[in-house]
Amino acid sequence: MTTSDHGSDHVSDHVESFDSLVIHAGQHFDPITGAVVPPLHLTSTFVQDGLGGLRGGYEYSRSANPTRTALEQQLAAIEGGRHGLSFASGLAAEDVLLRTLLRPGDRIVVGNDAYGGSYRLIARVLGEWGIEHTVVDITDTAAVRVALEAGPAKALWVETPSNPLLNISDIAALAEIAHAHGVTVVVDNTFASPALQRPLALGADVVVHSTTKYLGGHSDVVGGALVLNDDELAERLRFLHNAAGAVSGPLDAWLTTRGIKTLAIRMQRHSENAQRIAEYLREHPAVASVHYPGLAEHPGHEIAARQMSGGFGGMVSFAPKGGEAAARRVAENTRLFQLAESLGGVESLLNHPASMTHASVSGTQLEVPADVLRLSVGIESVDDQLADLERALGQATVG
Ligand SMILES: *Cc1c(COP(=O)(O)O)cnc(C)c1O
Numbered sequence: 001m002t003t004s005d006h007g008s009d010h011v012s013d014h015v016e017s018f019d020s021l022v023i024h025a026g027q028h029f030d031p032i033t034g035a036v037v038p039p040l041h042l043t044s045t046f047v048q049d050g051l052g053g054l055r056g057g058y059e060y061s062r063s064a065n066p067t068r069t070a071l072e073q074q075l076a077a078i079e080g081g082r083h084g085l086s087f088a089s090g091l092a093a094e095d096v097l098l099r100t101l102l103r104p105g106d107r108i109v110v111g112n113d114a115y116g117g118s119y120r121l122i123a124r125v126l127g128e129w130g131i132e133h134t135v136v137d138i139t140d141t142a143a144v145r146v147a148l149e150a151g152p153a154k155a156l157w158v159e160t161p162s163n164p165l166l167n168i169s170d171i172a173a174l175a176e177i178a179h180a181h182g183v184t185v186v187v188d189n190t191f192a193s194p195a196l197q198r199p200l201a202l203g204a205d206v207v208v209h210s211t212t213k214y215l216g217g218h219s220d221v222v223g224g225a226l227v228l229n230d231d232e233l234a235e236r237l238r239f240l241h242n243a244a245g246a247v248s249g250p251l252d253a254w255l256t257t258r259g260i261k262t263l264a265i266r267m268q269r270h271s272e273n274a275q276r277i278a279e280y281l282r283e284h285p286a287v288a289s290v291h292y293p294g295l296a297e298h299p300g301h302e303i304a305a306r307q308m309s310g311g312f313g314g315m316v317s318f319a320p321k322g323g324e325a326a327a328r329r330v331a332e333n334t335r336l337f338q339l340a341e342s343l344g345g346v347e348s349l350l351n352h353p354a355s356m357t358h359a360s361v362s363g364t365q366l367e368v369p370a371d372v373l374r375l376s377v378g379i380e381s382v383d384d385q386l387a388d389l390e391r392a393l394g395q396a397t398v399g
Contacts, residue, residue: 012077018194025076045061063242068248071084071256072084082231083230085237086253090208090223090224098122099244106153107152109156110157111139116358123364135365139169155185156184158185158186163190163191163374171187171307185203187207187208189207214270219347221256274312275292275294277389278292291316292316293312318372319369319373323371327370331350336348336384337350343374344376350373
């Protein structure tokens with residue numbers, strides 16, 4: 001094999017399974033030094049060899065940067081899509097997607113349990129620019145059909161498992177109904193991650209991520225992504241990505257790529273720990289209800305078992321007995337589960353959605369009950385996690 005053969009023969013061309021793709025997709029060693037890890041290109045601009053003589057197509061880092069390209073190839077590969085785009089945040093990705101798909105007067109159909117910030121963007125930001133929306137119970141396929149038949153719609157926004165109530169909707173069934181009406185199906189895959197669920201293979205048109213969560217995986221970077229197959233839509237998204245400019249910076253892209261390499265193994269452990277915790281909470285006398293798609297009695301369990309593989313994820317919601325006051329006491333008494341917004345990192349976090357992540361949807365159809373607590377179950381020892389919850393639940397009932 002000659003040197004030049006070697007240079008174009010990438011490890012990623014020789015791997016197919018997900019566990020290998022997370023490590024190798026887009027990650028070509030540096031051709032100059034042989035560095036195994038692709039360099040972090042902290043540069044805003046690129047020297048040209050004469051006018052228009054771009055090296056590798058790079059001219060300015062808002063338009064493209066090699067570190068971001070490496071991440072975008074990795075993102076596309078792990079979601080099984082042709083195109084990946086990386087953004088400064090999940091909401092920046094959603095903003096570009098929605099403004100590309102919708103024009104004033106167009107309507108989007110949204111699930112009634114979704115990330116509060118997504119709903120705020122649709123209802124309060126884009127609503128001001130003439131975008132209309134309808135909220136439906138997205139787990140009820142018949143209700144979605146009625147909402148789509150009620151009038152023209154351009155997009156259907158699906159989040160499964162949903163934030164924060166872990167509701168499950170049937171991606172393949174929804175895609176079939178939506179496509180019959182010429183409606184684009186968007187799936188926010190932040191909670192499952194492609195390690196457990198691949199929406200494009202189930203019929204979705206576009207996958208959205210807050211890479212801040214499981215993909216980054218270490219609570220050290222904010223980012224977002226879009227992955228899709230349609231060449232024409234990808235072209236329009238790339239246009240607004242560059243024209244509006246909410247791209248991920250090289251360091252953020254590099255950190256996200258590094259996080260993704262351990263995604264497969266992290267999701268396995270997140271799911272194992274969360275399953276144990278959900279089963280523990282279900283038996284606990286101080287707990288009124290538990291939401292986790294891995295529990296056989298969860299209303300979406302069968303669909304989740306069909307459309308997810310390798311586990312049900314690391315997110316668990318529950319309501320302690322005693323209403324909001326008890327929930328607040330639990331929230332203030334855990335120690336390993338630190339009280340903070342966000343999710344998907346290696347460390348366990350606890351959130352009170354009604355007053356924290358979902359405060360912005362209070363008073364809307366997406367309002368979250370005030371007695372619900374959301375756990376982002378980390379990959380620490382499950383024994384330490386259980387001991388922490390046991391202590392906090394004991395104190396909640398005493399108070
Ligand atoms: C956090 C989150 C978002 C928003 O992403 P940011 O990176 O915070 O902008 C969107 N959807 C879901 C499900 C999320 O959890």
